[in-house]
Amino acid sequence: GDSVTQMEGPVTLSEEAFLTINCTYTATGYPSLFWYVQYPGEGLQLLLKATKADDKGSNKGFEATYRKETTSFHLEKGSVQVSDSAVYFCALSDQGGGSQGNLIFGKGTKLSVKP
Amino acid sequence: DTGVSQNPRHKITKRGQNVTFRCDPISEHNRLYWYRQTLGQGPEFLTYFQNEAQLEKSRLLSDRFSAERPKGSFSTLEIQRTEQGDSAMYLCASSAENSPLHFGNGTRLTVT
Numbered sequence: 001g002d003s004v005t006q007m008e009g010p011v012t013l014s015e016e017a018f019l020t021i022n023c024t025y026t027a028t029g030y031p032s033l034f035w036y037v038q039y040p041g042e043g044l045q046l047l048l049k050a051t052k053a054d055d056k057g058s059n060k061g062f063e064a065t066y067r068k069e070t071t072s073f074h075l076e077k078g079s080v081q082v083s084d085s086a087v088y089f090c091a092l093s094d095q096g097g098g099s100q101g102n103l104i105f106g107k108g109t110k111l112s113v114k115p
Numbered sequence: 116d117t118g119v120s121q122n123p124r125h126k127i128t129k130r131g132q133n134v135t136f137r138c139d140p141i142s143e144h145n146r147l148y149w150y151r152q153t154l155g156q157g158p159e160f161l162t163y164f165q166n167e168a169q170l171e172k173s174r175l176l177s178d179r180f181s182a183e184r185p186k187g188s189f190s191t192l193e194i195q196r197t198e199q200g201d202s203a204m205y206l207c208a209s210s211a212e213n214s215p216l217h218f219g220n221g222t223r224l225t226v227t
Binding site for chain 2: 004041042043044045046049089091102103104105106107108
C-alpha cells in the first residue's frame with residue numbers, strides 16, 4: 001500500500017541555519033503531497049502542498065518540490081527561526097487534484113531551533 | 116472561524132470501560148475525519164463523513180469503535196470495552212470540498 005517515509009529526528013539547528021527534512025513516498029497512482037506542521041500545544045496545520053510532478057509548494061519561507069523520478073518531497077528552508085520549532089509531518093493523499101481526506105502521514109520530524 | 120473543537124482534551128479510563136469523544140467541526144465544513152495518533156507516529160486515518168454519511172472506514176476501526184455524525188454537524192467517536200492499546204491521541208479534522216483539512220487539538224486517551 002501507499003506509504004510515507006521521512007527522516008527521523010530530532011533535528012536541532014541554530015537560528016539562520018539551512019533546513020532540509022527528507023521525505024520519500026510509495027504510491028501506486030499519482031498522489032498529492034503535503035507538509036503539515038504541529039507547533040507545541042496546537043493542532044496540525046497545513047504548511048504547503050503540491051498536486052503533480054514538478055510542482056513546488058511554498059509557504060512561510062518553506063519550500064518542497066514534488067519529484068516523481070525520485071518519489072521525494074523534501075522540505076527546505078533557507079534560514080530557520082526559533083519560531084519554526086515544531087514537529088513536521090509529510091503526508092500523501094491518493095485522491096489527486098489536491099484533495100485531501102484519507103491522508104497517509106510519515107512519523108514526523110521534530111525540529112528544535114536554538115537562538 | 117472558531118476552529119475545530121474536540122472534547123474532552125484528556126480522558127483517563129480503566130480497561131473495559133466505554134468512552135465517547137466529541138468533535139465540533141468548522142460550521143460550514145461538510146467533511147469530517149477522525150484520525151488516531153500514537154506516540155512517535157504520524158496520524159492514522161480512521162473514518163470519514165460527508166455530511167451525515169459515513170463514507171469510508173479504515174480497517175483500524177475495529178467493531179469496538181463506532182462513529183456517528185447524526186445531523187451532519189458534530190460527530191462522536193465511541194470506543195467500547197477499551198484496551199490499553201487504544202491509548203492514543205484521537206484527532207478530528209474538517210474541511211470543505213477541495214480545501215485543506217483543519218485539525219482540532221485532539222483528545223488524549225489513556226487506558227489504565
